[in-house]
Amino acid sequence: MIDAVLFDLDETLLDRTTSLKAFLRDQFERHADHLGQVQSDEWCARFLVLDRRGHVHKSVVYPAILDEFGGRAEHAEILLADYRACCARFAQPFDGMRAVLEELRARGLALGIVTNGETEFQLRHVRALELDKLVDAVLISEREGLRKPDATLFLRAATACRTEPSRCLFVGDNPLADVLGAHAAGMSTAWFHGVAEWPTDAPSNPGVSIDHLSQVLVLARP
Numbered sequence: 566m567i568d569a570v571l572f573d574l575d576e577t578l579l580d581r582t583t584s585l586k587a588f589l590r591d592q593f594e595r596h597a598d599h600l601g602q603v604q605s606d607e608w609c610a611r612f613l614v615l616d617r618r619g620h621v622h623k624s625v626v627y628p629a630i631l632d633e634f635g636g637r638a639e640h641a642e643i644l645l646a647d648y649r650a651c652c653a654r655f656a657q658p659f660d661g662m663r664a665v666l667e668e669l670r671a672r673g674l675a676l677g678i679v680t681n682g683e684t685e686f687q688l689r690h691v692r693a694l695e696l697d698k699l700v701d702a703v704l705i706s707e708r709e710g711l712r713k714p715d716a717t718l719f720l721r722a723a724t725a726c727r728t729e730p731s732r733c734l735f736v737g738d739n740p741l742a743d744v745l746g747a748h749a750a751g752m753s754t755a756w757f758h759g760v761a762e763w764p765t766d767a768p769s770n771p772g773v774s775i776d777h778l779s780q781v782l783v784l785a786r787p
Contacts, residue, residue, distance in 0.1 A: 714746025
């Protein structure tokens with residue numbers, strides 16, 4: 566029986582790619598004079614490649630992209646600060662996010678978020694999507710001093726939701742950090758299959774695969 570449903574944030578509740586594209590278009594318009602010989606679409610596309618779905622820190626991405634297009638190197642810190650301060654203004658949820666979370670809460674299930682990332686940056690996105698009003702616990706790697714797939718972080722999330730790992734369903738998009746990490750901690754798992762493919766050199770998916778958040782409602786029936 567499931568007592569709690571835990572979610573990853575980026576590319577699970579937050580449509581990170583769509584949100585980031587919207588921010589980058591806005592950032593480009595505001596800083597175009599400092600970015601070199603490049604058009605908005607090219608800038609955005611190259612940023613996404615360098616970013617590698619959030620796995621490369623933006624303190625690395627901005628100097629690299631400015632160098633490629635002949636922008637002002639000294640502007641990297643300004644762009645990074647702008648990213649941290651403004652990106653969450655463009656946060657967009659995946660379709661059905663609020664309705665799914667509200668239905669799960671109505672069923673009496675505890676809800677939590679377990680995400681890697683910088684505390685203030687992730688909290689801005691949590692607040693932008695009003696997730697702080699919809700879930701019972703938010704665990705962020707920087708604040709917790711742990712990163713997924715560390716089992717201790719998942720166990721801590723179960724405790725925050727006042728239940729046991731075996732009574733938790735974890736939903737996430739990252740095969741290694743989310744699915745295999747939660748599985749190793751003793752949780753049931755649902756892989757939110759979006760852009761990422763399951764690595765061929767990784768153990769097979771131990772849980773189910775979903776492609777829409779509404780499918781969580783079937784998995785978490787009372």
